[in-house]
Amino acid sequence: MKKILLGTTALVSAGLIAGPALASDPLTVTVGGTVTAGFYVIDGDNTAPATKVNDTAVKLVARNIDINAEGTLDNGMVAGVLATLSLNDDWNTANAGRAPNDAAFRELFAYLEGGFGRFEIGGTDGAAFKMHYTSPWFVPGNGVDSPNILNVPTAITGITVGGAAHRSSTFSLMAADANKVTYFTPRFAGFQLGLSYTPDVSYAGPNPNGLGAATAGAAAGVRIDDVIEVALNYAGSFGGVDVGASGFYVSGETVLNVAGGSDPEEWGFGLNLGMAGFTLGGAWYQSEDLAGVGAPLATAAGAEQEVWTLGLSYATGPWTVGLAYLQDEISATGLLDQKLTTWQTGGGYNLGSGVDIGLDLQMSEVERAGVGGGDYDVLSGGLVLSVSF
Template sequence: MDFKKVLLGTTAVFGASAMISSAQAGDLEVGVSGFMRTLAAFGDLDNESGNNDSRSFYFRNDSEVHVNARATDDETGLSYGATIEFETDTNRNDNTDETWIFISGGFGELRFGDEDGASDNMKIGGFSAAAGTGGIDGAGEVASVDFGLTNSSDATKVIYYSPVVSGFQLGVSFTPDTGHAGAQENPADNNGNLEDMVEAGATYAGSFGGLDVKAAVVGYTADGEDGSPVGDANGIGGGASVGFAGFTFAGGYYADENQDNINAGVKGSFGPANV
């Protein structure tokens, strides 16, 4: 494999076309996956603004189609590829959710593109004990509050995940502008977003006497652009989950400039059903 083709530097085109053209590349495998979630929601919303027009019962969809391209270089053994997640709900104006490329090997995995940052991908909390449409922070969330830290969402970034060693893994990501994603050129530097955001996390996963244990500590730091409501921002938090006999118990604590939150959750699995 010609690494000049894989790591094209600042052009950020070091994508599928360059990698596929390598003479030593293995066969490219392209798969299609995704999800289709449907729900019926019931509830009673008390709104301090006096707006009582929210429905107490409704249906909704949440669906995506994912295209995953994967290959392995015959000469170096490195794996590489790309993921494109298409939004398929009829009310969505954006055509994709996440788009990113990666290269991985004994050193870990390096990603580049529009993807969640390390702190968001590695966090654990009550939301980790999720069933159905995503639990307390999913498609039918119980409250409009954050269940983790402020994060860069799918803004364009570079991400590194270490290899898993004895159950431990590290991750770090860098996002120049949390308001910039996709093919937008010359993003503004004074529109109230966070910039130069570094997110990091450390996780552990292991089994002890029938208990499946997971734990995570995550954090971030970022500078505020002109007009940012919080200015410079920092946050840290952590959580853990324990699984036993079909049940999962999870909880977490997260604190930053926006809010402090404590969350907890429990899930029971009964064959194909989850509660």
């Protein structure tokens, strides 16, 4: 996820200018990707009543292959297609009804860009996701915000409070990679505005096309439609300090309202400050009546979720080191607040040609007073290898 996120954010921030190509030439096709793998030692206390977890594991994540076709037209506009193929057990496969070990396109969309800005259409993340700033990643292929690797047992991450599940992300995930249209304005005085509209989030990845139009009938189930994203960010420098700031608002409408009805919402803010190799970054996120990706909750449940993160990294030459923290708190009517916190420290060394090795140390704690037992603690350490091509 890291490479895709930083790539798209950088393109948007830089104005999305592609290299020249002859108008008569076909689009230039490039293929790249990232594979991150880590060997971890995990020690978990009280992950279930009177149970401890002491284990070793090999994590294989960020299994993405990116296929990009792009070229400059004779009118000066840049046109392209980006397809991201995820290998094995991608989290989207269950939503699309595919077998667990399929290779599936997690993102597939077309775009046009020029002096008017950038227009995207297809299955991809929206403006709120792509324009968001958060705490820095310093471990190769992994971070505390939206981690590829988080060594907390599913018995913990799957716990719900008022129907809302724990999350480790300050990014908007309501519409995920569902089919949408997005427009980014040109950057003016450092500012840029992004708008996205997603008609239907039944699929977390690119929707297959068919004849006719789907109706919101009884067979449609409970889902979120008509998701609107509004995002604004700033990129500039002041006195040698690089500044990146962002904010977003996302709302959706529930089809076949659950008891009490619910139209979920998300808000988020982020800030990055960079100087002399240091990056200080953080973000804040809140949602209401949202269980997870494309899943609404009843307003009567009073479910609210708040996530914030803060981190500091330092890079010099091939070395990057850092420390980061993330906290997720869920509250619901008549229930005690539940909290998931994670500390991460470590770093990485670039061997060259997109090859990085690193050390990843994590400490997570879940406070679950009154829900299935007491608190939970998990410590882990891992050696990570990440290869980008």
